[in-house]
Amino acid sequence: MNELTVPRPVKSFTARRSARLHALPERQRMLPRSLSGVAWARAYRTRLRVTDTIVILASVSLGYVMRLLFEPDLFAENGSLLRFGLGSVAVVALWAISLDAFRSRDLKVVGIGQDEYRRIVAACFTFFGTLAMVFVVGGIMSAQWFFVVAAPLGTIGLLLGRWSWRKWLIRQRAFGHFLSRVVVVGKRKDVIKVIRQIDRNSSANYSVVGAVIDKHDTEADDGVLRDIRVHRGLDKVADFAGSIECDGIVVAGQPTRRGDFIQDLAWELEGRSLELILATSLANVAGPRIHFRPVDGLPLIHVEIPQFDGGKHVTKRVMDIVLATIALVVLSPLLVVIGILVRLESDGPALFTQQRVGRNGVPFQIFKFRSMTADAPERLSELRDASEGNGVLFKIKNDPRVTKLGRVLRKYSLDELPQIWNVLIGDMSLVGPRPPLPVEVDGYEDRVRRRLYIKPGLTGMWQINGRSTLSWEDSVRLDLYYVENWSVVGDLMIMWRTVKVIIAPVGAY
Secondary structure (H helix, E strand, C coil): CCCCCCCCCCCHHHHHHHHHHHCCCHHHHCCCHHHEHHHHHHHHHHHHHHHHHHHHHHHHHHHHHHHHHHCHHHHCCCCHHHHHHHHHHHHHHHHHHHHHHCCCCCCCCCCCCHHHHHHHHHHHHHHHHHHHHHHHHCCCCCCHHHHHHHHHHHHHHHHHHHHHHHHHHHHHHCCCCCEEEEEEECCHHHHHHHHHHHHHCCCCCEEEEEEEECCCCCCCCCCCCCCCEEEECCCCHHHHHHHCCCCEEEEECCCCCCCCHHHHHHHHCCCCCCEEEEECCCCCCCHHHEEEEEECCEEEEEECCCCCCCHHHHHHHHHHHHHHHHHHHHHHHHHHHHHHHHHHHCCCCCEEEEEEECHHHCEEEEEEECCECCCCCCCHHHHHHHCCCCCCCCCCCCCCCECHHHHHHHHCCHHHCCHHHHHHHCCCEEECCCCCCHHHHHCCCCCHHHHHHCCCEEECHHHHCCHHHCCHHHHHHHHHHHHHHCCHHHHHHHHHHHHHHHHCCCCCC
């Protein structure tokens, strides 16, 4: 599973796409060939290439202009202007080539998010690092504007360009456009599982248009296969896929006991322009942790075991300290104002403290702005039967203990700002699993205790995927996925998505 194809518990995308597609006649719901498969891939990559080129040209040109403005004397020599101009053209061409070399427009990553952004950053850093070494070795010390202006602005511009196209692509896919049409092959239960996973994820690249199951499979159909073409029998998979003009075949699990089934299927697909995709049963494993190593024709899948110490975690801690310090300095006036307003509205302290459980089960005191009346803990028992939470946490949408100011603070997550101090002193991280209460931890199963392997976060997968609307199972699944697959780039993306959630809050009460 790719790193950003995290299963999402919300079904707004699926419901929205389903409603739009099923409002159309059957013949119109079938994806036009120009809006699916190889055709859309080529068109989309062309748009990315044009956008990337424009961004690179603009950033390098700006560096060229800045040098003209601030160092006009450097162009007094004959030929200096021409040499710098030719150098700029070379930088543009090589920068564009580096994006291709790092396969930043590969179909396996475009429109997904994190891996695409990582490849862009890696391409830019590698290119300008190599360029710097060439300039030093060659004694060229007059091209600093490339590094001061073009490199940072170009990298940011490339990321923003890809982000904009990704948002556009997701909107198009809500109408069934720009998706690869696939047929899912396997046992009925495996086929249904794969279809549900694809449908529930807004960044999925695929539209399931058919399924192939064993003709002896007699399990009951729960309706998932109702709106697609279903073929019984595993002997003519390629012919069936070709008859409905799909772009690929997804093999779910082990369709048959025949060990050579996948090999035979691959041979049947030769010359048909159909992609063969294997859906593994590996759970909670993101793409970068999976590596393939063929040994004498035997494809071995290497899965990296999650590491909970080491250099990557040191980097995470450094990022926490730096960003938390900046946030406290910048937000200090807002923190003071909120604290004063809380004290003025109702009796009691401005801050509310509560014991939570941190990394490795170590308890700590969490800080929040008080959003309830001072006697809220005493009134909990009389409201417990009215809980609307996820079965573990106590939550009520219209909790009578919440103050008017408290509702505003909760809606926009402003009540959690004091937790930045928890981040700074090391109790929490900026991104991580939701900080649990001791009563929750007491009821954890062994697998759920993996949530405690890293520090809880001020924000996380739970924050950007529904918050209080999540079921307990969805909350655990998202947290465990994060614990085993987190990355610095992923943390930055979660922070960015958190900002959008705060602006347009969902599930906060």
